[in-house]
Amino acid sequence: MSFFNKLKSRLTRSSSRLDEGLTAIVSEAETPQEAPSARPGTAAVSLATPAPVAEPAADAARPGLLGRLLGREAAPQAEAPRRVLDDAMLERLEELLIQSDMGVETALRVAANLAEGRMGRRLSVAEIKGLMAAEITRIMEPVARPLPIYPKKPQVVLVVGVNGSGKTTTIGKLASQFRAAGKSVVIAAGDTFRAAAVEQLQVWGQRAGVPVMTAPEGSDPASLAFDAMTRAEAEGADLLLIDTAGRLQNRADLMEELAKIVRVIRKKDPSAPHNTLLVLDATTGQNALNQVETFRKLADVSGLVMTKLDGTARGGVLVALADRFGLPIHAIGLGEQIDDLAPFDPAEFARALVGDTETV
Numbered sequence: 444m445s446f447f448n449k450l451k452s453r454l455t456r457s458s459s460r461l462d463e464g465l466t467a468i469v470s471e472a473e474t475p476q477e478a479p480s481a482r483p484g485t486a487a488v489s490l491a492t493p494a495p496v497a498e499p500a501a502d503a504a505r506p507g508l509l510g511r512l513l514g515r516e517a518a519p520q521a522e523a524p525r526r527v528l529d530d531a532m533l534e535r536l537e538e539l540l541i542q543s544d545m546g547v548e549t550a551l552r553v554a555a556n557l558a559e560g561r562m563g564r565r566l567s568v569a570e571i572k573g574l575m576a577a578e579i580t581r582i583m584e585p586v587a588r589p590l591p592i593y594p595k596k597p598q599v600v601l602v603v604g605v606n607g608s609g610k611t612t613t614i615g616k617l618a619s620q621f622r623a624a625g626k627s628v629v630i631a632a633g634d635t636f637r638a639a640a641v642e643q644l645q646v647w648g649q650r651a652g653v654p655v656m657t658a659p660e661g662s663d664p665a666s667l668a669f670d671a672m673t674r675a676e677a678e679g680a681d682l683l684l685i686d687t688a689g690r691l692q693n694r695a696d697l698m699e700e701l702a703k704i705v706r707v708i709r710k711k712d713p714s715a716p717h718n719t720l721l722v723l724d725a726t727t728g729q730n731a732l733n734q735v736e737t738f739r740k741l742a743d744v745s746g747l748v749m750t751k752l753d754g755t756a757r758g759g760v761l762v763a764l765a766d767r768f769g770l771p772i773h774a775i776g777l778g779e780q781i782d783d784l785a786p787f788d789p790a791e792f793a794r795a796l797v798g799d800t801e802t803v
Contacts, residue, residue: 461575462798464539465568469526471535523567533558536571543759543796544728549766553578572799579762579796583789588771590617590718590746597629597675597683599708599715603701603742604722605734606689609750609776611640613722614684615647616776616784622651626681630655631671633664633704634688644686650781664688664700665707672711685716698741705742720773722748723764728757735768748784750776758796 526532533554540550557574566574592598600617604610611634618628630648632655634640641657648655656674658667668685675683685708687701708715721744723731731749738744747770749761765772772787793799 459798461539461543461572461796462568464542465571468532468535468539469524469566469568469571471526471532523569525565525567527563527565528558528561529563533562540575540759544757544763545759546729546732546763546767549582549763552766553582553762556581569799572797575797576790576793576799579793580790582762583765583772583787583793586765586769586772587787587789588746588773589786590720590773592626592681593717595714595717597672597680598717599672599675599683599685599712600718600720601685601687601704601708601716601742602720602722603687603738603744604689605724608689608722608724609748610634610689610722611643611686612647612779613720613748613750613774613776613784614686615644615651616781617774618647618653618682618684619651619781620784621682622653627679628653628682628684629671629675629678629680631668631683631685632657633667633686635660635662635664635667636688640686640688665704668704669707669711672708672715676711698737701742719743719745720748721746721770722750725749725752725757725760728760729763731760731764732767735764735770739768739770744770746771746773748772748774748776749787753777761792762796 536557537550537554540553541547543550545553553575556578557571561574590600602610602614614630618630621628628651630644630653632641632644635658638660641655641660645655645657647653654674656667656671658664658670664687671683671685674680685704687704688697705716719742721735721738721742723734725731727734735744735747747764749764749772752758752761752775761772761775764770774784775787775792776784
C-alpha cells in the first residue's frame with residue numbers, strides 16, 4: 444500500500460468529522476421560499492435562481508485519478524445536494540474547521556479564501572471538499588521540505604519533544620531510512636533517564652545496522668552527546684542523531700538541561716546542532732502550538748515531524764502549525780512500521796484530511 448493510501452485510510456477520524464459536518468451543513472439548505480442572507484453589497488440569491496457560475500459538464504462526469512485508483516466513480520453533480528454559499532453557511536464552515544483543530548485564525552482564513560468570489564454560488568459537498576483541499580495545500584506548500592543534508596560531517600541532528608511524542612521511534616525510522624540511502628549514521632541515546640527509550644533505540648539500531656551510543660542510567664546527557672560527537676567525527680559518520688529526554692514545557696530545570704546539551708556540543712562544533720527537530724504528537728491538538736512556542740525559544744527549532752496522525756481526529760492542527768509558524772514540516776508518521784514515516788506532501792495530506800477523492 445502506498446503511503447498516500449495509508450494516509451487516506453488512517454486519517455479517517457479527521458476526514459469523517461469534516462465529511463459528516465459538511466453533509467450536515469449542505470443538508471440545512473433553505474427552502475426555495477427563503478432568501479439566504481448576503482454580505483453587505485452582495486445581492487441575495489434564492490435557491491430558485493440559476494447558479495451565477497455554470498458548472499463544467501466535463502468535470503461533473505469525469506472521475507478523478509484518485510477516484511479511479513480507489514475504484515470509485517464520481518456521482519453526477521446534478522444529483523448531489525447543494526446549498527447557496529451565504530453568511531450563515533460560511534459561519535458554519537468556520538465552526539467546522541475550528542472543530543477540526545485548525546485554530547480560530549487559520550479556520551477563518553481558510554473559510555474566507557474559500558468563499559472569495561463564490562458567495563451566492565450553489566456548492567455540493569464534493570466541491571467544498573475540493574476547495575478546502577486546495578486552500579489547505581496552498582497554506583502548506585511553503586513548509587513542505589525534506590530534512591536537508593549538508594556536506595558537513597558529522598551533521599548533528601538534535602531531536603526534541605515532550606514525553607510520549609514519538610521521538611525515539613522517529614529517530615529509529617530516520618536512522619534506518621538514511622542508512623538505506625547510503626549514509627553512515629550514529630545514534631546517541633540521550634534520554635538517559637528512561638531505560639525503555641535506550642532499549643528501543645538499541646532495537647532500531649540493530650535493525651538498521653547503526654551504532655547506538657549509551658551511558659549508564661541517570662548519566663549526564665550533555666556528556667554523552669559530546670562523546671558521541673567525538674566518535675562520529677573519528678568514524679567519519681555522515682549524521683549523528685541525538686535523542687533527548689521528554690522536556691515538559693513547565694519544567695525550567697529540564698529545559699535548562701536541554702540548553703546545556705546545545706552548549707556542550709558547540710564546544711566541538713560551534714555550528715552544531717545543524718538541525719533541531721521537534722517531534723509533535725498529533726493527538727495533543729492545539730497544545731502542539733504551545734510546544735512549538737516553547738521549544739523555539741529554548742532550542743532554535745529548525746523543523747517539525749508530526750506523529751500519530753492515524754490516532755486522532757485533530758489532523759487540522761498541522762494546518763494551524765504551518766499557517767502560524769511557517770517552520771519546515773519534514774515528515775509525518777502514521778504508525779510503528781519503518782515505512783510509516785514519510786516526507787510531507789501537502790496536496791496528499793490536504794485531500795486525505797478532508798476526505799476528498801476528486802480534484803475540483
